Amino acid sequence: MTMQLFxxxxxxxxxxxxVALAVTGAVILAGFLNVFFGKGLxxxxxxxxxxxxxxxxxxxxxxxxxxxxxxxxxxxESVIQESGEPKREYMIRTLQFISVKDAxxxxxxxxxxxxxxxxxxxGDDGKAESAQGLKDLNNIDLASLSSLLKPAFPEKAEEFAxxxxxxxxxxxxxxxxxxxxxxxxxxxxxxxxxxxxxxxxFLGKLTVVSKETVGPQAGADLRKKATLAVVWSLIGMxxxxxxxxxxxxxxxxxxxxxxxxxxxxxxYSFTNRExxxxxxxxxxxxxxxxxxxxxxxFDRVRENLKIMRxxxxxxxxxxxxxxxxxxxxxTTGTVFLxxxxxxxxxxxxxxxxxxxxxxxxIEGVYSTIYLSCPVVFFWTQxxxxxxxxxxxxxxxx
Amino acid sequence: xxxxxxxxxxxxxxxIVISIALFFFNKIHLGLDLKxxxxxxxxxxxxxxxxxxxxxxxxxxxxxFKKKSITFASMLRESSGKFTIQGLNADQEGLARxxxxxxxxxxxxxxxxxxxxxxxxxxxLQTLKDQAVDQSVETIRNRIDIFGVAEPIIQRxxxxxxxxxxxxxxxxxxxxxIIKTAAVLEWKLVKGGPAPDEETxxxxxxxxxxxxxxxxxxxxxxEGEGFYLVNKVxxxxxxxxxxxxxxxxxxxxxxxxxxxxxxxxxxxxxxTGENIGKRLAIILDKKIQxxxxxxxxxxxxxxxxxxxxxxxxxDLVLVLKAGALPAGIKTLENRTIGPSLGAxxxxxxxxxxxxALVSIMTFMIVYYKISGINAIVALFxxxxxxxxxxxxxxxxxxxxxxxGIILGIGMAVDCNVLVFERIxxxxxxxxxxLNSISLGFSRAFxxxxxxxxxxxxxxxxxxxxxxxxxxxxxxxxxxxxxANLFTAVFVSHWIFDATHSSKTQQLSI
Numbered sequence: 001m002t003m004q005l006f007x008x009x010x011x012x013x014x015x016x017x018x019v020a021l022a023v024t025g026a027v028i029l030a031g032f033l034n035v036f037f038g039k040g041l042x043x044x045x046x047x048x049x050x051x052x053x054x055x056x057x058x059x060x061x062x063x064x065x066x067x068x069x070x071x072x073x074x075x076x077e078s079v080i081q082e083s084g085e086p087k088r089e090y091m092i093r094t095l096q097f098i099s100v101k102d103a104x105x106x107x108x109x110x111x112x113x114x115x116x117x118x119x120x121x122x123g124d125d126g127k128a129e130s131a132q133g134l135k136d137l138n139n140i141d142l143a144s145l146s147s148l149l150k151p152a153f154p155e156k157a158e159e160f161a162x163x164x165x166x167x168x169x170x171x172x173x174x175x176x177x178x179x180x181x182x183x184x185x186x187x188x189x190x191x192x193x194x195x196x197x198x199x200x201x202f203l204g205k206l207t208v209v210s211k212e213t214v215g216p217q218a219g220a221d222l223r224k225k226a227t228l229a230v231v232w233s234l235i236g237m238x239x240x241x242x243x244x245x246x247x248x249x250x251x252x253x254x255x256x257x258x259x260x261x262x263x264x265x266x267x268y269s270f271t272n273r274e275x276x277x278x279x280x281x282x283x284x285x286x287x288x289x290x291x292x293x294x295x296x297x298f299d300r301v302r303e304n305l306k307i308m309r310x311x312x313x314x315x316x317x318x319x320x321x322x323x324x325x326x327x328x329x330x331t332t333g334t335v336f337l338x339x340x341x342x343x344x345x346x347x348x349x350x351x352x353x354x355x356x357x358x359x360x361x362i363e364g365v366y367s368t369i370y371l372s373c374p375v376v377f378f379w380t381q382x383x384x385x386x387x388x389x390x391x392x393x394x395x396x397x
Numbered sequence: 398x399x400x401x402x403x404x405x406x407x408x409x410x411x412x413i414v415i416s417i418a419l420f421f422f423n424k425i426h427l428g429l430d431l432k433x434x435x436x437x438x439x440x441x442x443x444x445x446x447x448x449x450x451x452x453x454x455x456x457x458x459x460x461x462f463k464k465k466s467i468t469f470a471s472m473l474r475e476s477s478g479k480f481t482i483q484g485l486n487a488d489q490e491g492l493a494r495x496x497x498x499x500x501x502x503x504x505x506x507x508x509x510x511x512x513x514x515x516x517x518x519x520x521x522l523q524t525l526k527d528q529a530v531d532q533s534v535e536t537i538r539n540r541i542d543i544f545g546v547a548e549p550i551i552q553r554x555x556x557x558x559x560x561x562x563x564x565x566x567x568x569x570x571x572x573x574x575i576i577k578t579a580a581v582l583e584w585k586l587v588k589g590g591p592a593p594d595e596e597t598x599x600x601x602x603x604x605x606x607x608x609x610x611x612x613x614x615x616x617x618x619x620e621g622e623g624f625y626l627v628n629k630v631x632x633x634x635x636x637x638x639x640x641x642x643x644x645x646x647x648x649x650x651x652x653x654x655x656x657x658x659x660x661x662x663x664x665x666x667x668x669t670g671e672n673i674g675k676r677l678a679i680i681l682d683k684k685i686q687x688x689x690x691x692x693x694x695x696x697x698x699x700x701x702x703x704x705x706x707x708x709x710x711x712d713l714v715l716v717l718k719a720g721a722l723p724a725g726i727k728t729l730e731n732r733t734i735g736p737s738l739g740a741x742x743x744x745x746x747x748x749x750x751x752x753a754l755v756s757i758m759t760f761m762i763v764y765y766k767i768s769g770i771n772a773i774v775a776l777f778x779x780x781x782x783x784x785x786x787x788x789x790x791x792x793x794x795x796x797x798x799x800x801g802i803i804l805g806i807g808m809a810v811d812c813n814v815l816v817f818e819r820i821x822x823x824x825x826x827x828x829x830x831l832n833s834i835s836l837g838f839s840r841a842f843x844x845x846x847x848x849x850x851x852x853x854x855x856x857x858x859x860x861x862x863x864x865x866x867x868x869x870x871x872x873x874x875x876x877x878x879x880a881n882l883f884t885a886v887f888v889s890h891w892i893f894d895a896t897h898s899s900k901t902q903q904l905s906i
Contacts, residue, residue, distance in 0.1 A: 054738065084741070111731065141568035169736045170744075176737030210734045218438055218729035222864055229862035233855035240854050244847055281797045281859075281870040285804050288855060288874075292811065292848040299844040327811075327818045334760060334814075335807040338753035342803060345752060347745025349430065349738065349796055357800075 013321050013369050014314050014377070020370035024259060031266020041265065044274035045093065045212050047226075049219040051114035052093045054209035055121065056176045058138070060087040066121065073120045075113070081272065084348040088177075089209070092117055093274075111213050118208055125205035136204035137197065138168070138177050152196045163187050164197075177207045226280045233284065237291055241298075248383075249298050252375035253291060256367045260290045263367075264360050273352045282353045286360030289335065293368040297324050301376075313380055317373045328365055335361045405891040412883075413778060416785025423788035426548070427564070428795030428869060431743050433736035434564040435572060436865075438729045441557050445724035446529035447477040447522060449581075452630055454501065454515075455480055461500055467493050473608050474629070478517035485511050526557070529723040534559055539719035540575055558729070569733040579682045579725050580716035582635035586668065587676035587688050591615060591623030598624045616684035616703070625685055627678050632668040635721040637661025639697075643710045646702045651710040653701040653717070662697035670694040679703075681713070746799045753803055757810055765817050767905035771892050772813035775884040779809050782880040787873070795869030805877025808849070812885030816841040817906055830901045834893045842886060849878050 035041050045052040066080050070092075079093040094113040126136055135148060146161035153160060167187030168178055178184060180203065184194050214222070234254060242250030261283055268275075300320035308316050339361055343354035429436050451474050459472055470484025485493055490508065497506050497513070503521035507514050517525075534553055541549045541563065550562040566572050588610055592598035595612055599605065606612065609630070615623040637657045644654030657665055669677065669691050678688040679701050686703035705713070758776070761769035783802065787794065820837030828836065853875055860871035897904075 054735075056737075108728075111728075141571075143568070170740050176735060207737075208735065209738045210732070212732040212734075213728075213730070214732075215729045217440070221729075225862055225864050226867065229859045229867060232862055233858035236854040236858050237851050240851055241847075244850075277864070277866040278797050278800070278870075281800065281867050284855065284859060284867075284870075285800070288804070288852040289807075291851050291855075292808070295848040295851060296815065296844050299847065303840075323822075327814050330764070330814045330818075331807070331811040334757050334810045335804075337756050337760075338803050338807050341752040341756070342749045342800070344749075345745055346749040347742050349742045350746065350749075350800060353797070353800055 009322050009325055011322060011325075012318055014318050014373065017370060017374045017377075020366075021374065024263070024367075024371065027266050028259070028262045031262065031269050034266070034269045039269060041269050042272070042274040044276035044279075045214050045219075046276040047219055047223045048274075049110070049214050049216045050094055051110045051117075051211065051213045052091060053114050053117055053211050054083065054089070054091050055118070055206050056085060056089045056209055057206045058088075058177055058179055058203060059205070061090075062087065063090070066090060066092070069120055069123070070117065073116070075117060075120065078117065083351075089348075110215070114211055114213060118206075118211075121206060122204075126202060129202040134200060134202045137164075137201040138204040138207045140201070148200055149193070149196070153193065160189050160193050163189055176209050178203055222277065226277065230280065230284065234287075237287075241291075241295070245298055245302065248376050248379040252372050252379065253294050253298075255375050256294055256372045257287045257290060259367050259371050260286050260360065260364060263363055264356055267359050268356055271355070273355065276352070278350070278353045279356060282356045282360070285357060286364060289361060290364030290367055293328060293332075293364050294372045296327065297321055297368050297372065298376075300324050301373075314377060317377060321369055321373065328368075332361055332365050402891055402895055405887070406895075409778075409888050409891070413781055416781050419785040419789045420781075423791065425784065425788050426791065426793045427739070427743075428793045428798065429562060429564055429732070429734050429739070430796045430866070431739045431746075431794065432564045433734045433739040434562065434566050435569050436730070436732040436734075437561040437573070437576065438554065438731075439559055439561065440727045440729055441530050441533045441559065441722075442725040442727060443526035443529045443557055444477045447517065447525055448474070449634075449723070450525055451478060451480055451517070454504070456630055458482075458497070458500060461496050462493070465492060465496060467496065469493075471608060475514075478522055479514065481512055481514045483512045485513060487511065530557055530559070532720075532723045533726065536720045536722050537561060537576055540716060541572075543715050543719055544572065544575055546572065565736065573731075573733075575712060575716060577726060577728070578712075578716045578722075580635060580713075580719075580721040581682055581725075582638070582717065582721060583631035583680045584633045584665070584668075585613075585627040585629075585631050585678050585680055586672055587625055587627055587678050589626035591625055591688075593623065595624055598626050602626075613678065613680055613683060613685055616681070616686055625678055625688060627680070631680075632677070633657060633661045633665050635717060637664070638717060641714050641717040643707070643714050644700055646700055650702075651705045651707050652703075653705070653710055653713050654698070655701065655717075656698045657696075659697075666694055666696045742796055746796065750799065750803060753806065757806065761810070761813070765813075765906055768817055768820075768893075771889055771896075772810070772817070772885075774892065775813065775889045776806065776809055778888055779805070779877065779880045779884040782884065783873070783876050786876045786880070790872070790876075792872050792876075793869060794873070795866055797866040797870035798873045801870040801873035802877060805874055805881065808852070808878060809881045809885050811848075812841075812845050812881055813889065815844055816885070816889065820904070820906055824904055824906070829899070830897055830904045831899055833904065834890075834897060838886070838890050838893075845882070845886060849882055853878050 042048075063080050063082065067076065070076055070078055070080075075094065077095045079091075079095060081091045083089055083091045094110065094117060130136070135144065137145075140148070142161055142165050145164060146158045149157035149160050164184065164187050167184065168176065171186060181194055181198055184197070185191070234257060237257070238250045238254045240250075241253045264283060264286055268279075273279075297320055300323055301316060304316045304320050304323075308319065311319070336358070339354055339357045342350060343358055346354050455472055455474060462469060462472075467489050468484075468486050469482050472480065472482045474480045482493075493513065494506070494508065497504075497515070501515055503518050504515040505518055507516075530553060534551055537559070538549075538551045541551065541561075546563045546566060548564055550560065552560055554560045561576060563572060588607075589601060590598050596604070598612065606626075609628065610626050611629050613625050613627050615625065637660065638655055639658045640656040641653060644652050646652040673691050673693065675691055676688045677691050679686045686701055689702070701713075754776075758769075758773050761772045763769070765772065783805070786792075792798075816837050819841045820833050823833040823836045823840075824830070856871045856874045856878070859867055860875065863871055
């Protein structure tokens with residue numbers, strides 16, 4: 001009484017290898033053309049340097065409003081993207097070309113640009129209130145808020161301040177900004193406190209969720225380290241698979257992984273997303289899953305080579321892929337589910353990561369069937385054509 | 398009991414108990430991306446320290462020469478670790494040489510005619526640079542301690558860089574200004590100015606900057622804009638301070654009052670005594686705070702004025718107390734993450750993880766029936782082991798780290814699927830229940846081991862060469878995978894063994 005998605009199928013996967021190779025080639029070529037002659041890959045702050053500011057507005061604001069403001073201030077080249085809370089939360093990346101001689105001035109210039117973006121978007125908001133000595137409740141820190149409440153509530157000032165800050169950080173929709181004083185009752189403080197606050201504070205128009213500046217030197221450093229990490233981990237995998245299986249399997253695995261990375265980057269290049277450190281982690285995860293998948297199939301091939309002595313190598317490859325099929329679908333399905341939930345509910349910080357993983361988890365299966373196996377097949381065709389590949393390949397290590 | 402269950406069950410139980418204990422007795426640190434805070438990578442400009450040291454040596458040697466009545470035309474710094482003396486008297490060369498040998502042990506001195514060039518020895522130079530880095534780390538640590546931030550990380554990174562991580566800071570701008578202030582305080586004699594620009598300033602000197610002087614700008618927040626011409630060599634510096642605290646000037650405005658150490662006080666006395674009526678500039682980080690007139694000889698105490706508020710005066714006291722940075726600092730990377738972004742990520746990450754777990758569990762039970770429960774037990778144990786280990790290694794959990802965990806869960810499910818599919822296959826071939834289980838595990842093990850090892854190897858390299866987020870990801874992935882080999886293979890196997898016997902006819906899989 002076992003539940004099965006399907007019986008072990010008998011699909012002639014290898015029959016379509018040329019079609020598949022053509023498709024793969026087309027996707028990668030499209031990516032190449034796009035990267036070098038089209039939109040290009042967008043380097044994020046981590047690698048490209050510059051400043052990335054995340055801002056949340058108290059009231060709904062549109063991209064064109066923001067762009068208009070920035071244009072007027074000569075910062076029109078910035079990239080503005082909605083992120084998180086719709087119409088209220090935005091990521092702004094300054095892309096102004098800065099020509100200064102030394103790196104230190106450059107990072108300072110980037111920081112200043114970031115600050116200027118914030119200033120411009122704030123506009124005159126809060127200036128009148130600040131002049132009256134009011135503090136911005138949406139940007140105040142715990143200690144200052146606490147001392148602000150001290151005169152009226154000497155005993156409980158700290159407790160109230162903590163509650164208000166917690167409310168601002170955790171409970172507000174989109175988090176980080178209080179829309180109006182009425183909402184503050186959700187923080188668990190009495191109306192007397194709110195009334196007191198109204199006399200001493202105002203609610204600023206926006207708050208800065210994060211601000212990241214990476215200088216050219218650090219950017220280059222991060223780039224170098226990420227490349228090193230990727231190259232070494234690929235070499236590590238090549239050596240291990242070559243050692244556990246055979247050289248051609250190791251080579252095939254590395255070619256497959258290169259395809260995984262290229263295809264993922266190709267698709268990514270057509271989106272507006274940027275390459276940052278977590279994306280490198282995502283690419284490596286795709287590679288990890290793909291290698292896992294490849295190893296599972298190769299393992300079957302290794303086993304079948306001993307059993308199916310009379311069959312051709314192509315038949316053995318087909319059989320192995322078919323035998324692993326139900327496992328592959330179930331595993332990939334669950335991984336896909338996990339990544340999908342990450343993509344849908346994982347929040348804005350991890351969205352790019354989940355997006356590329358979503359594609360990669362499926363692509364990894366495809367690459368095992370239509371690159372790992374064909375490469376091993378072609379290798380045996382070229383280097384061991386005579387006696388029939390299976391026998392030669394089945395020679396024990 | 399069969400097949401070593403008598404040791405397998407207690408071993409598993411012990412590991413679980415230890416993991417739970419580790420989890421409760423240690424704390425898992427949340428990374429800045431989850432908690433909010435500041436991450437700074439800074440480069441220490443060690444050349445500054447060498448320059449300062451060179452200036453001090455010049456001052457000291459001038460003193461020595463004066464005492465020994467050795468005459469010379471000029472003694473000037475050429476570059477950060479090199480200075481030249483010109484116009485030495487020919488018949489005093491021997492005497493000068495003796496003095497320099499005695500006082501400049503860490504310098505190579507070369508005499509050419511009437512001039513001498515001193516260059517700092519490479520070993521001394523390196524030591525000085527190393528000290529500058531160590532001292533910078535120490536100074537910043539002091540400042541953060543006085544300021545009060547919980548769980549700060551301040552560490553040396555590479556040769557001349559340092560990383561500062563301050564979790565949970567809610568007033569990042571303020572903290573940053575405190576860290577970055579070099580707090581190099583110098584008192585230098587004013588030779589000209591203030592002037593609106595450099596040309597006007599140099600008019601009296603024929604438009605050329607004299608060798609022993611430099612131009613310093615006024616701090617717009619304090620003294621006001623304007624250029625000053627001051628002596629290159631400082632009379633006293635922040636190092637000579639014995640005591641600083643917030644005080645008041647004669648108008649009752651906030652100021653910083655100071656006392657000098659005896660050594661510095663003696664120098665201060667000489668300089669002020671010899672220059673009554675002239676102005677003495679108080680320079681903080683190459684910007685003039687104030688340039689008061691010297692009205693009388695001052696020995697060991699005074700105040701620094703400069704339109705301070707109570708807060709800015711307190712900040713200056715703080716940085717002066719913690720000590721100056723021995724060298725300038727330049728920022729390479731500056732990330733400020735507000736607490737709300739982290740809170741949002743945790744909330745979202747947790748939700749996503751829960752949804753993923755529940756959907757995976759539902760699927761496993763529907764598809765594999767009772768064996769599915771086995772898989773879920775293994776998955777739970779895996780998480781217990783993972784969090785116990787994270788706590789034990791004092792690992793920092795980051796956003797990519799959460800991704801690593803979710804992917805570890807995926808791999809754990811894969812282990813079970815591989816085993817279960819194999820068992821099904823063997824059972825379908827007509828093998829007995831126990832035999833199918835045993836064969837399923839042993840056949841699948843090779844696959845599981847190879848696929849896990851490949852990923853672990855790549856993760857180890859990521860850990861070795863990666864930075865920040867990539868490292869966080871590698872850590873959780875490695876631990877997850879190692880835990881997998883234990884839970885999905887070892888534990889899952891003995892649960893099968895314990896729940897099935899040779900009499901079991903039905904295999905619920």
